[in-house]
Amino acid sequence: MKIGALTEVASGECRVALTPESALQLQKLGHDCVIEAGAGLRAGFTDAAYQAAGVSVLPSAQAVADAADVVVKVRGPEPAELDLLHEGQTLISFFWPAQNPELLEQARAKGVTAVAMDMVPRISRAQKMDALSSMANLAGYRAVIEAANNFPRFFTGQVTAAGKVPPAKVLVVGAGVAGLAAIGASVSLGAITYAFDVRPEVAEQIGSMGAEFVYLDFAESAQDGAATGGYAAPSSPEFREAQLKKFRELAPDMDIVITTALIPGRPAPKLWTADMVALMKRGSVIVDLAAERGGNCDLTVPDEKIVTDNGVTVIGYTDFPSRMAAQASSLYANNIRHMMTDLTPKKDGVIDHNMEDDVIRGATVTKAGETTWPPPPPKIQ
Numbered sequence: 175m176k177i178g179a180l181t182e183v184a185s186g187e188c189r190v191a192l193t194p195e196s197a198l199q200l201q202k203l204g205h206d207c208v209i210e211a212g213a214g215l216r217a218g219f220t221d222a223a224y225q226a227a228g229v230s231v232l233p234s235a236q237a238v239a240d241a242a243d244v245v246v247k248v249r250g251p252e253p254a255e256l257d258l259l260h261e262g263q264t265l266i267s268f269f270w271p272a273q274n275p276e277l278l279e280q281a282r283a284k285g286v287t288a289v290a291m292d293m294v295p296r297i298s299r300a301q302k303m304d305a306l307s308s309m310a311n312l313a314g315y316r317a318v319i320e321a322a323n324n325f326p327r328f329f330t331g332q333v334t335a336a337g338k339v340p341p342a343k344v345l346v347v348g349a350g351v352a353g354l355a356a357i358g359a360s361v362s363l364g365a366i367t368y369a370f371d372v373r374p375e376v377a378e379q380i381g382s383m384g385a386e387f388v389y390l391d392f393a394e395s396a397q398d399g400a401a402t403g404g405y406a407a408p409s410s411p412e413f414r415e416a417q418l419k420k421f422r423e424l425a426p427d428m429d430i431v432i433t434t435a436l437i438p439g440r441p442a443p444k445l446w447t448a449d450m451v452a453l454m455k456r457g458s459v460i461v462d463l464a465a466e467r468g469g470n471c472d473l474t475v476p477d478e479k480i481v482t483d484n485g486v487t488v489i490g491y492t493d494f495p496s497r498m499a500a501q502a503s504s505l506y507a508n509n510i511r512h513m514m515t516d517l518t519p520k521k522d523g524v525i526d527h528n529m530e531d532d533v534i535r536g537a538t539v540t541k542a543g544e545t546t547w548p549p550p551p552p553k554i555q
């Protein structure tokens with residue numbers, strides 16, 4: 175089969191879904207690869223590098239769509255991109271079917287089989303295809319780098335001839351994939367790092383990474399933030415009050431706050447309120463990784479960096495993985511390559527779209543003129 179990668183059309187998006195390295199791996203599965211001219215350039219991959227890896231470079235998105243059996247991209251398709259596709263073709267990209275019912279219907283009506291990378295079940299066997307995690311890992315790391323770039327002091331403490339410098343204090347709110355990556359980056363830069371999550375089971379992971387878990391004055395048995403499937407559920411009003419009280423105590427002492435708290439299917443919980451920002455020191459930085467879902471901080475403006483009257487920088491960028499486009503593309507293209515491996519079980523260049531396979535079934539949102547989202551719950555846990 176022919177795998178074709180498109181240039182991302184979303185403004186500012188620098189990632190690409192195929193790299194020269196992933197193309198070599200796809201060829202080992204028996205596939206040919208094509209790419210739109212210039213598609214990899216913003217991620218640092220030239221057309222010549224693709225050609226050297228045996229990829230045919232085609233002049234336009236339409237030429238790729240016409241040639242490919244499987245079209246790969248990063249961001250969910252725009253309606254005009256779906257228009258380029260034809261019946262029987264497979265599209266693999268992020269899709270967010272719950273938020274994009276019209277796109278889902280367009281793909282179904284076209285007879286396109288859409289595989290949503292955001293719908294890959296989060297089970298152990300599927301970790302290699304888990305693009306949500308690979309991108310969240312990058313975002314967590316990059317959040318710390320952006321914070322450091324906007325923080326007018328060292329992260330690590332120093333004693334030098336010119337004076338003694340205290341280490342920065344960093345609070346990470348939410349210790350999922352992004353939060354744990356942020357903790358790792360913050361600790362390795364030498365900051366004293368604290369972290370909080372409603373799921374008490376992450377306390378051990380936080381401790382093992384060299385950060386300190388923030389406990390609340392709240393009976394642990396009453397901590398109701400952990401729901402099924404390892405994800406968080408909304409907190410009770412009492413728990414939320416205890417959490418906000420603790421954050422108010424911490425606010426004057428924290429130099430950097432990185433918020434990553436999300437609850438599936440809901441807007442991001444507001445956890446870092448305007449009065450907490452007002453309590454922070456001049457020069458402090460907040461990076462809100464939940465900005466795209468409304469933000470954890472009251473003052474976050476999605477895609478913007480603002481500075482408050484009391485000198486606190488609040489960063490609400492939503493494109494952290496794209497800011498590390500080379501790395502993000504390599505990891506994402508690898509996630510796609512693993513998906514293709516499962517779709518090509520005999521490594522003979524022939525796709526077997528096996529809807530009995532929990533992972534393939536979970537990620538497939540339309541198939542042969544039918545909407546197949548939402549999927550039944552996975553059998554494997």
Ligand code: NAD
Pocket residue numbers: 295296297298300301304307310347348349350351352353370371372373403404405406407409434435436437438443445
């Ligand atoms: P996420 O992005 O949905 O949420 C980020 C974090 O915010 C979570 O840790 C959540 O508990 C936390 N949170 C929610 N409300 C909060 C609040 N009020 N205060 C503080 N923190 C709050 O999470 P994620 O990174 O996608 O990971 C979610 C779960 O999925 C984790 O248990 C993770 O280990 C698991 N996971 C499993 C796999 C796998 O097995 N393949 C892969 C990735 C993640």
